[in-house]
Amino acid sequence: MATSCRQRPALQSDSSEQNRFMEKLMAKIFRFYDEQSLTDVTFKVSNPTAHVPAHRLILAAASPYFENLFKGNKGNKPIIEINDIDSDIFERLITFCYTGQALITVTNVGAMLKAAIRLQLDDAITRCVEYLMAHIDEYTLHDAYMLERETRCEILKEKIFEYEIQNFMEISQSDEFLNFDVEKLQRILESDNLNITREEVAFEAIKRWFNYDVAAREKQLPLLIACLRLTQFDADFLLTHIQPLPGCELLAFKAISWISKPEARTKINMRFTEPRGVSAANCNEKTLLVVCSEETEINPKVLQYNKAEGKWQEYASIKYDHYGCRTILKDDNILFIGGNKNGAPSNIVRSWNIRSKTWQNLPAMKQARWRHCVVELDGKIYAIGGREGKINLTEDRAMSSVERYTTSDGWEFVSSLIVGRFDVSAVTFNGKIYTLGGYDTVFNNLKSVECYNPDLNTWTFCADMTECHYYPGTAAHNGHIYVVGDCFRSRAVERYDPQQDTWSKICSLEVGFGCKACVSLDNKLWTIGGTSKSGDKSCVSVYDEENDRWGQKGSSPETDIRSCVVVPVALLTSNE
Structure with missing residues (x-):
């Protein structure tokens, strides 16, 4: 009786031999693709119209999108039409399925990310996001925000958040910052790793955001002020700058009490009492x-x-x-x-x-x-x-x-x-x-x-x-x-x-x-x-x-x- 193909082969004891075997195997597979040999499916892609041959087994292994496609009725056709991805982008991503590499540029990274999301190519999504963030000055932060809103890509959202934390002092002066919703800004200000030289920087950023639309943001202001490390301010600052803000009187009172009455701190309910943690900027905290x-x-x-x-x-x-x-x-x-x-x-x-x-x-x-x-x-x-x-x-x-x-x-x-x-x-x-x-x-x-x-x-x-x-x-x-x-x-x-x-x-x-x-x-x-x-x-x-x-x-x-x-x-x- 033949050995079941469901059984996994035992790992070879010599990992170098296994690596050489896999390298030879993948080189052979890519050569088949490069020569369009033994292909069993062809994609017809538009803009401009092109035919892209491939191997079902490789694509199915690389992406659940292709796996489900080939298992369905549509997947039995020798030619499958793809109408929502440009031919150049599609071919680059098919190549990625074979090699794990794709030519990403500032001009095509947005389209590449959208297509990778469409084709459920997780590794390609990660590569696109990494490339975009590494070239954010060329791509622009404004375009990155627009792409994140359009794709709702969680990986891009998290990477942008990390960028905002690291570059908060610069971002807080941008026009985009003024349009942050309160949930987004609250999450940033809560971060223990917010890259600021002093807590007053965060306070000034909140003031700038608040003053952009006072009437609409007055009720939200206390939520953001509560994210500050208020115990890092002195009593005069709290009385002069925090207490007069609408809805922030109690926050100022608690912080002043915390500073002036150490013996009562166990009875004072405050969200943050410690300074922000170690980050790239404050790892030299003194x-x-x-x-x-x-x-x-x-x-x-x-x-x-x-x-x-x-x-x-x-x-x-x-x-x-x-x-x-x-x-x-x-x-x-x-x-x-x-x-x-x-x-x-x-x-x-x-x-x-x-x-x-x-x-x-x-x-x-x-x-x-x-x-x-x-x-x-x-x-x-x-x-x-x-x-x-x-x-x-x-x-x-x-x-x-x-x-x-x-x-x-x-x-x-x-x-x-x-x-x-x-x-x-x-x-x-x-x-x-x-x-x-x-x-x-x-x-x-x-x-x-x-x-x-x-x-x-x-x-x-x-x-x-x-x-x-x-x-x-x-x-x-x-x-x-x-x-x-x-x-x-x-x-x-x-x-x-x-x-x-x-x-x-x-x-x-x-x-x-x-x-x-x-x-x-x-x-x-x-x-x-x-x-x-x-x-x-x-x-x-x-x-x-x-x-x-x-x-x-x-x-x-x-x-x-x-x-x-x-x-x-x-x-x-x-x-x-």
């Missing part, structure tokens, strides 16, 4: 890392900031027996430079790896110093000024010396400050170092600013600040240098324009009396630390440059902040 200890305490703590909750959590507790040291981020390490031990200044330099939480000794500075400042410029670490004597002794004075560290040469002196100073702050901007404020040898609080040019190895005076600042928070941000408060008293904030060499005051901190750190993060200016005048509140604040005011982002750590650095979130989670 956050704050602070080193906390009192000025005269040793063994500091390192805390990390959760932007979604506006809260701090302990990342590590460090054993370090110097106080009054200064820290700086270098690659994946925090460098602890100088400080005071047992009442005497030190020149020690140690590196603490954020990933492994391990220590490494680095070459010591040439001169012991404490209450100095440190910055990095062009990969080099600078230690600037400080105090050089023991506490409460007459030889303790402000230092003017500056030294620079490179891995190749270690520490070496460079040109000294014009005025010796300690508890000074420093920042780098446009290839130069700016030192700001501090105390001089006789404890005068300083307004003066000096600028170091590494190419000339010289310090020059810049315009004085409008106020004296003692160990202030400083940051370079959006083309300016900001000085925020000081170590104990001031809430004043000043902004320096390096091009004009001028200082101007901006809105003072509402809460932040004695602010300790200032950084640029997510294209915004942040201040960390300090308390209210009554001393009962400390916070993280973010500057709203457009409206010249500060908004609160959450509470500060209870302990005193010695320094703050901006680090990739991935750096803090990679060793978990």
Whole structure:
């Protein structure tokens, strides 16, 4: 009795032999097709009229359309008419059934996709969609939308959605965006992988869509606002921009409550409380890392900031027996430079790896110093000024010396400050170092600013600040240098324009009396630390440059902040 053809042959143990067999078989089949040999069906296709011979078995295996066609009455005919597909497109797709390949171009991809859908050639559909999206700039997004509406192709719909997520900032400015239906826009805004630099981008897109047809879209607006990560905004933004929107009052209230009352969050029903997830744009998401200890305490703590909750959590507790040291981020390490031990200044330099939480000794500075400042410029670490004597002794004075560290040469002196100073702050901007404020040898609080040019190895005076600042928070941000408060008293904030060499005051901190750190993060200016005048509140604040005011982002750590650095979130989670 003959072996049933329904039985599958056993797979050969040698896959390379099987591959060679299949290659020979398919080459033979395609040669039959190319030579029009042993064909058993012919298609008559129009525009222009053409006859396309083929093999029923091959087409039936490639497509359920052909399988059903040949099993039906119409399929018994030697010539079958196809009237709704152009002959060139049809022949290309018949070739695809044999080879898995077809010549797709920008001009024919639309027709190819429609025909592939008609003939139920799933692999050809996928190839057409992939080609179209890879050439979207030539095909145009407008035409892709029209093709998707015409074909209702789910694969194309999903690929366009992925494109919208990845290119949202560009698409939200297009005319097509204004005509998105609310369901489509809602799905986009809900995506955890929406490719935006900050949540305000999504908010501005919603406003643009809403303003295009206010009367028709007023009831739909709350659905879209609820898709935002509202806890990423500060309270002022929520009050100013979200609460006034029709139907969004409760959303704003919930978000403000979430931000200001962490203890009540389990009772607040919100759709989204975490920031958007990792995507191509935000895979480099960054956050704050602070080193906390009192000025005269040793063994500091390192805390990390959760932007979604506006809260701090302990990342590590460090054993370090110097106080009054200064820290700086270098690659994946925090460098602890100088400080005071047992009442005497030190020149020690140690590196603490954020990933492994391990220590490494680095070459010591040439001169012991404490209450100095440190910055990095062009990969080099600078230690600037400080105090050089023991506490409460007459030889303790402000230092003017500056030294620079490179891995190749270690520490070496460079040109000294014009005025010796300690508890000074420093920042780098446009290839130069700016030192700001501090105390001089006789404890005068300083307004003066000096600028170091590494190419000339010289310090020059810049315009004085409008106020004296003692160990202030400083940051370079959006083309300016900001000085925020000081170590104990001031809430004043000043902004320096390096091009004009001028200082101007901006809105003072509402809460932040004695602010300790200032950084640029997510294209915004942040201040960390300090308390209210009554001393009962400390916070993280973010500057709203457009409206010249500060908004609160959450509470500060209870302990005193010695320094703050901006680090990739991935750096803090990679060793978990």
